[in-house]
Amino acid sequence: MMDHQQLFFSGFDYGLSNLSIVKRDGRVVPFDIGRIYAAVEKAFRAERKKSAGDNLSKEDLLAIEEITNRVAIKSAALANRGERLEVERIQDLVELTLMELGHHTVAKRYILYRAERGKARTIQNREGASIHMIDRRGNTVPLDLAWIHRMLMEACRGLEDRCLWRDLAEETVRGLYDNIKEEEILQAMILTARTWVEKEPAYTYVAARLMLSKIYQEALLIVPSIHETAAYHRAYFPNYVQYGVKIGRLSPQLLEFDLERLAQALKLERDKQFTYLGLQTLYDRYLLHHEERRFETPQYFWMRVAMGLALNEKSDKESWAITFYDTLSSFLFMSSTPTLFNSGTVHPQLSSCYLLTVEDDLESIFKVISDNAKLSKWAGGLGNDWTNVRATGSLIRGTNGKSQGVIPFLKVANDTAVAVNQGGKRKGALCAYLETWHLDIEDFLELRKNTGDERRRTHDMNTANWIPDLFMKRVLENGSWTLFSPSDVPDLHHLYGKAFEKRYLEYEQMADKGEIKLFKRVSAMTLWRKMLTLLFETGHPWITFKDPSNIRSPQDHVGVINSSNLCTEILLNTSAEEVAVCNLGSVNLLAHLDESDNIDEKKLENTINIAVRMLDNVIDINFYPIPEARNSNLKHRPVGLGIMGFQDLLHRKKVPYASVQAVELSDRLMEMISYYAILSSCNLAKERGAYPSFRGSKWDRGLLPIDTIELLEQERGGFVEVDKSRTKDWDFVRKKIKEHGLRNSCLLAIAPTATISNITGVSQSIEPSYKNLYVKSNLSGDFISINPYLVEDLKKLQLWDQEMVDDLKxxxxxVKHIERIPESLKELYATAFEIDPSWLIECASRRQKWIDMGQSLNLYIDEPNGWKISQMYIMCWKKGLKTTYYLRSRAATTVEKSTLDINVRGIQPRWMKSRSPSSNIKVERENKEKNACALDSECESCQ
Structure with missing residues (x-):
């Protein structure tokens, strides 16, 4: 032993002289610290490329001594706790200590050494022969255990305190077989990591990092070393763009950018933000592919989208592309799915939603159906207004026959939506709207039933009631309601507020006098009950309110809002000449929290400025499948800025959803977003000019969304229970609008954000937590979803263990019935069905007062009955909501907990019993008759 080693060991005394080590063959030998020193020294020499006769630097010798010292102390501590010291355990301590002290390259050498020594010992099949694998070149070679270790060690880097790479390696190897392909081994590592998410949420990042290796290999065609990946990634970027243009997937305009400058702006480390669900979703449906090969990496994808959105920037478009890239790739703001699909491609259809009105003639009916197909082809979500179409029994003057009504045409529209599946990326999606006085309304309510004449059923199309205020008043007073054919009352659909009420009463009088022959009088309460019963049974039609949507519309000077969109958040004027278009994107609230978990207002303001500019750019760049859409979008320039991650925000701030604090936070946060969004559009108007139809709008008349609540009260004659508090200087906003106008007619809409929330790894939109542990199922497969905030809080209380996992299952x-969880956590982590719906409605009401369009609001009800549901929707109406979305109720069945011990937990409560066998985690698939859009299925039509 060399002098410095002798000096080191002579002073070493940690009570190890009596310790023993268990060898792999079971022999017990004395603890020898010299073997640890020698092994670490070999690793340093291998990394430094020094032979046994060469001297190491003083710094390396000191590092070797420190590592050996720490391993010895840890070994002694383990022994004192009664742990059996085995060779593998000591070697694990060496690896961990090397990484803790930052010697990652030396750790790699040490791992390689261990792997080579252990290969023959640990990788054998039943006959004792070594397992072989087929590498990427098709050669059969011995299984490369060192490669498996390197991959898993790198995937766990920075997560070592929560994720154990060696355990992952052992579990992966256990399932391998002889002549397995290299790509199958990588997939086995990914699957192993993803299955451990239920015990430790951080494994989702491990699985994602392993998935990244697969993507890099596929897109870059080689597998660069860990230290070369970022540089190679940047160097290859121009090739990616040129290849995409060559094969006809990317726009040739992208070649006009300074590609070298953009390449240097790529931040590969941002790939580590992805959860496994997010990255798998991106891989399956967003990354561009050619001949079944993805040729985009995630950072290429973000830059491609950013470049596509910067194409028309007049000055230094590279700077704007980099700004847009940074905003997207940092998950501060996320454009909607059509924008992500198509930005920078040869068909840049970037808009999310299209609203069409059907006129009462065959030419218009089939033109709209044809337009639906064209719009759906390019990933647009569709909302159709069918109220103008005459009712069953109406006279057809041209043939002197009688109409079959609107239902048969809805069947054709439904089948068209199914046939055009948006290029295989996602299902075509359509929502049909009908006003409540239409004579076919009762048949319309039954469209989604699973029984009855199949020719009058639309199982794939969403439906929604377009309800005037007068009907709600009649319900409250238990009055009658008259159904008409629009062919007899042609102006009724285009009136709202007091004007509608006056004209409707006139038509009722005409019916009483016999001047209108085709009508039907029903009890308003009876019809209301049928509407709610079918909503509960089939999930449709949704409840949306015509009058607040129109009365509070900024664009009341250019027409009428006849319906909403597919997800009920877009409220824009439509006509035969104008197909309304909206361009969506959402701010990630979680990404705007500071170190104290408060909203960083300056950061939020900056993000909104960039987001509004990106959304406005969509309007000019967009590919319009039909001229009516282009006409409308360029004339009014609406955009829909929304939010996501609201539940994450509450969890981080330790605020229960069912609380006054959550309501107040909803109010102030939406006020802040509205304030900066309007000012951003005002600044754009100063730079680019106001939108063409600005003159005469509510904006032009000095009326902001907060000012229109009083108009609703006046038109409705009461029945408005909306808080009117405010904190910002709104007079300043009015002054700026008067000076510059606005670039966009509408600015705010809260969409569901199902898929883009998955990509960014946050909770959807404004939704409460569905469950704290469940399996999410979408087009990319089944994914374990566990609440990481709950896990961290339970860890702090030392309550997170296998028993807790089993309890959650x-x-x-x-967490409501788990006794050892404190009440404060039960309140904080109450799930959607455990929160009284009034809290969700009040939060939505506070947001709605600041929003010029609407919000996609799901409602949840546990143990529903008719009275509860009725009161819930009447509250929505009185609280000033414009629309609602799905009514969620619990599934008719649940999964039997076949892997759990009922002797420990007892027999399942009645409400949890199941009629279907098992898995150890419940997969949420709602009964289709109960709820046609199950929570585990993605409602991703808009985002």
Whole structure:
């Protein structure tokens, strides 16, 4: 032993002289610290490329001594706790200590050494022969255990305190077989990591990092070393763009950018933000591919989208592309799915939603159906207004026959939506709207039933009631309601507020006098009950309110809002000449929290400025499948800025959803977003000019969304229970609008954000937590979803263990009945069905007062009955909501907990019993008759 080693060991005394080590063959030998020193020294020499006769630097010798010292102390501590010291355990301590002290390259050498030594020992099949694998070149070679270790060690880097790469390696190897392909081994590592998410949420990042290796290999065609990946990634970027243009997938305009400058702006480290669900979703449906090969990496994808949105920037478009890239790739703001699909491609259809009105003639009916197909082809979500179409029994003057009404045409529209599946990326999606006085309304309510004449059923199309205020008043007073054919009352659909009420009463009088022959009088309450019963049974039609949508519309000077869109958040004027278009994107609230978990207002303001500019750019760049859409979009220039991650925000701030604090936070946060969004559009108007139809709008008349609540009260004659508090200087906003106008007629809409929330790894939109542990199922497969905030809080209380995992499974993701969890956490982590709906409605009401369009609001009800549901929707109406979305109720069945011990937890409560066998985690697939859009299925039509 060399002098410095002798000096080191002579002073070493940690009580190890009596310790023993268990060898792999079971022999017990004395603890020898010299073997640890020698092994670490070999690793340093291998990394430094020094032979046994060469001297190491003083710094390396000191590092070797420190590592050996720490391993010895840890070994002694383990022994004192009664742990059996085995060779593998000591070697694990060496690896961990090397990484803790930052010697990652030396750790790699040490791992390679261990792997080579252990290969023959640990990788054998039943006959004792070594397992072989087929590498990427098609050669059969011995299984490369060192490669498996390197991959898993790198995937766990920075997560070592929560994720154990060696355990992952052992589990992966256990399932391998002889002559397995290299790509199958990588997939086995990914699957192993993703299955451990239920025990430790951080494994989702491990699985994602392994998935990145697969993507890099596929897109870059080689597998660069860990230290070369970022540089190679940047160097290859121009090739990616040129290749995409060559094969006809990317726009040739992208070649006009300074590609070298953009390449240097790529931040590969941002790939580590992805959860596994987010990255798998991106891989399956967003990354461009050619001949079944993805040729985009995630950072290429973000830059491609950013370049596509910067094409028309007049000055230094590279700077704007980099700004847009940074905003997207940092998950500060996310454009909607059509924008992500198509930006920078040869068909840049970037808009999310299209609203069409059907006129009462065959030419218009089939033109709209044809237009639906063209719009759906390019990933647009569709909302159709069918109220103008005459009702069953109406006279057809041209043939002197009688109409079959609107239902048969809706069947054709439904089948068209199914046939055009948006290029295989996602299902075509359509929502049909009908006003409540239409004579076919009762048949319309039954469209989604699973029984009856199949020719009068639309199982794939969403439906929604377009309800005037007068009907709600009649319900409250238990009055009658008259149904008409629009062919007899042609102006009724285009009136709202007091004007509608006056004209409707006149038509009722005409019916009483016999001047209108075709009508039907029903009890308003009876019809209301049928509407709610079918909503509960089939999930449709949704409840949306015509009058607040129109009365509070900024664009009341250019027409009428006849319906909403597919997801009920877009409220724009439509006509035969104008197909309304909206361009969506959402701010990630979680990404705007500071170190104290408060909203960083300056950061939020900056993000909104960039986001509004990106959304406005969409309007000019967009590919319009039909001229009516282009006409409308360029004339009014509406955009829909929304939010996502609201539940994450509450969890981070330790605020229960069912609380006054959450309501107040909803109010102030939406006020802040509205304030900066309007000012951003005002600044754009100063730079680019106001939107063409600005003159005469409510904006032009000095009326902001907050000012229109009083108009609703006046038109409705009461029945408005909306808080009117405000904190910002709104007079300043009015002054700026008067000076410069606005670039966009509408600015705010909260969409569902199903898919883009998955990509960014946050909770959807304004939704409460569905469950704290469940399996999310979408087009990319099944994914374990666990609430990481709950896990961290339970860890702090030393309550997170296998028993807690099993308890969460047993109680279907609810903490309500787990006795050892404190009440404060039960309140904080109450799930959607455990929160009284009034809290969701009040939060939505506070947001709605600041929003010029609407919000996609799901409602949840546990143990529903008719009275509860009725009161819930009447509250929505009185609280000033413009629309609602799905009514969620619990599934008719749940999964049997076949892997849990009922002797420990008892027999399942009645509400949890199941008629279907098992898995150890509940997969949420709602009964289709109960709820046609199950929570585990993605409602991703808009985002």
């Amino acid at each position: 047993y109680y279907d993701g609810s």
